Amino acid sequence: xxxxxxxxxxxxxxxQMAVGSFIVLGIVYFFVNRKWGEAEADRFxxxxxxxxxxxxxxxxxxxxxxxxxxxxxxRAISNIGESWLSREILTNVLFIGLGAVFAFMQWRKIxxxxxxxxxxxxxxxxxxxxxxxxxxxYMLRTAPAWxxxxxxxxxxxxxxxxGALAVGAxxxxxxxxxxxxDPDCAAAQCDILRLALRWLxxxxxxxxxxxxxxxxxxxxxxxxxxxxxxxxxxxxxxxxYSVLFALRLALVFVGAAILGAFIYRTASxxxxxxxxxxxxxxxxxxxxxxxxxxxxLFYAMQTNVGL
Amino acid sequence: MAQLAFYFNxxxxxxxxxxxxxxxxxxxxxxETRWRRVxxxxxxxxxxxxxxxxxxxxxxxxxxxxxxxxxxxxxxEVCPAAAITKRDDGIVLxxxxxxxxxxxxxxxxxxxxPQFNEDTGTMTKCTMCVDxxxxxxxxxxxxxxxxRALEIGELEELRAKYGDLAEVAPLPEAAxxxxxxxxxxxxxVKPVESGxxxxxxxxxx
Numbered sequence: 110x111x112x113x114x115x116x117x118x119x120x121x122x123x124x125q126m127a128v129g130s131f132i133v134l135g136i137v138y139f140f141v142n143r144k145w146g147e148a149e150a151d152r153f154x155x156x157x158x159x160x161x162x163x164x165x166x167x168x169x170x171x172x173x174x175x176x177x178x179x180x181x182x183x184r185a186i187s188n189i190g191e192s193w194l195s196r197e198i199l200t201n202v203l204f205i206g207l208g209a210v211f212a213f214m215q216w217r218k219i220x221x222x223x224x225x226x227x228x229x230x231x232x233x234x235x236x237x238x239x240x241x242x243x244x245x246x247y248m249l250r251t252a253p254a255w256x257x258x259x260x261x262x263x264x265x266x267x268x269x270x271x272g273a274l275a276v277g278a279x280x281x282x283x284x285x286x287x288x289x290x291d292p293d294c295a296a297a298q299c300d301i302l303r304l305a306l307r308w309l310x311x312x313x314x315x316x317x318x319x320x321x322x323x324x325x326x327x328x329x330x331x332x333x334x335x336x337x338x339x340x341x342x343x344x345x346x347x348x349x350y351s352v353l354f355a356l357r358l359a360l361v362f363v364g365a366a367i368l369g370a371f372i373y374r375t376a377s378x379x380x381x382x383x384x385x386x387x388x389x390x391x392x393x394x395x396x397x398x399x400x401x402x403x404x405x406l407f408y409a410m411q412t413n414v415g416l
Numbered sequence: 417m418a419q420l421a422f423y424f425n426x427x428x429x430x431x432x433x434x435x436x437x438x439x440x441x442x443x444x445x446x447x448e449t450r451w452r453r454v455x456x457x458x459x460x461x462x463x464x465x466x467x468x469x470x471x472x473x474x475x476x477x478x479x480x481x482x483x484x485x486x487x488x489x490x491x492x493e494v495c496p497a498a499a500i501t502k503r504d505d506g507i508v509l510x511x512x513x514x515x516x517x518x519x520x521x522x523x524x525x526x527x528x529x530p531q532f533n534e535d536t537g538t539m540t541k542c543t544m545c546v547d548x549x550x551x552x553x554x555x556x557x558x559x560x561x562x563x564r565a566l567e568i569g570e571l572e573e574l575r576a577k578y579g580d581l582a583e584v585a586p587l588p589e590a591a592x593x594x595x596x597x598x599x600x601x602x603x604x605v606k607p608v609e610s611g612x613x614x615x616x617x618x619x620x621x
Contacts, residue, residue: 176516176537177517177537177539179516249524252523
């Protein structure tokens with residue numbers, strides 16, 4: 110595994126995290142806005158929204174390190190009609206563009222809330238198409254280990270799991286910044302934080318369940334599918350990388366399920382924001398490491414039929 | 417124009433790899449780049465009979481493989497830069513000036529035809545010696561074969577002459593990319609995904 114594979118791991122993980130964060134942020138904003146009003150909702154999530162930008166840019170720059178001839182990178186959208194890789198790059202660029210326009214308008218409060226919501230909704234749809242395209246890139250008819258429904262399910266699960274936990278961690282950092290500069294207005298923010306983290310923790314517990322159900326089914330399916338390429342991929346996962354695979358499943362379980370349950374309980378009682386914040390950041394870090402390991406294994410299982 | 421194709425006779429090939437070397441010489445390829453490779457597929461076992469004698473069904477055969485200039489080239493489908501084109505005579509070519517070096521065609525091709533050039537950062541592959549073809553000559557691999565196991569011709573003519581087999585182990589199913597390839601099988605040849613043998617020289621192909 111060389112720098113080119115690491116570039117793809119960084120690109121796919123960061124882009125999926127950005128899409129997931131954007132959508133989760135929008136959903137949380139909707140409920141916070143309804144209950145506490147626009148000013149509190151903006152204060153709660155605007156910084157988190159702006160943080161998505163660097164994540165996306167970093168991921169997209171990382172993808173260039175995958176190319177042997179990066180000077181030609183602009184040509185990557187020349188085959189929209191047939192190539193999912195072209196569609197992936199196009200939707201990635203569109204998502205960056207729409208996301209940047211929305212973030213700028215939201216930050217400077219340009220345009221009506223309805224207009225901003227409409228732009229955000231279009232960006233979210235483009236984000237979903239981006240993750241779908243990413244999955245389709247690997248669903249090659251000549252690569253049986255990748256060409257299964259597990260690829261899109263896993264990509265979308267990673268998208269929303271990392272999105273929920275990254276947004277949770279961003280809320281914690283934002284809350285700490287608000288509290289330091291303006292302790293008086295932090296009371297409502299504190300209630301919002303606890304409620305948001307409770308729901309995000311619940312989402313994380315459910316999403317990790319998808320990983321933990323899909324992964325064994327996927328391995329069982331590959332083992333029984335009969336092609337030499339699929340068997341070879343199973344051998345890689347259960348042989349050379351069996352320890353990493355077990356560690357990846359254990360870490361994602363610890364990060365999302367166990368820490369998620371702790372976050373859920375801690376968030377129920379007021380006054381424990383310090384512990385809650387640390388738990389949320391730890392859960393994000395652990396799951397991020399677990400998802401990077403999972404994506405590493407995904408690329409390590411690259412086998413195709415024939416020669 | 418009709419689709420051009422390679423014909424390969426498994427009964428005649430001795431595994432000498434003259435085709436591979438001629439290809440590397442013609443295109444001045446580095447040692448690790450092999451547009452044409454010779455896969456060795458072998459297997460079988462010894463079984464003890466009741467009278468303590470042994471019977472064996474050991475087999476080995478060679479399969480010389482380059483780009484098959486497929487009728488449904490998956491490399492062309494997946495290339496995001498539209499750098500891969502198919503000529504009227506079916507020859508599939510990579511335009512290195514357009515290639516971004518993403519290596520996606522390398523993942524997709526079930527024949528390992530597209531190969532990465534570390535020096536230029538772009539993909540390369542068998543051109544069917546398109547310069548020779550345009551001059552009316554045969555490709556270097558075909559003329560180098562001492563046992564006349566390789567031929568080139570129009571796909572339909574080759575099929576009429578030798579049949580339409582285009583898949584044997586260790587090649588992939590022909591339906592995936594519809595290779596412009598006609599294989600003359602020998603008695604030893606095994607079907608695709610038979611699991612009867614193994615690729616004996618994985619580092620050479």
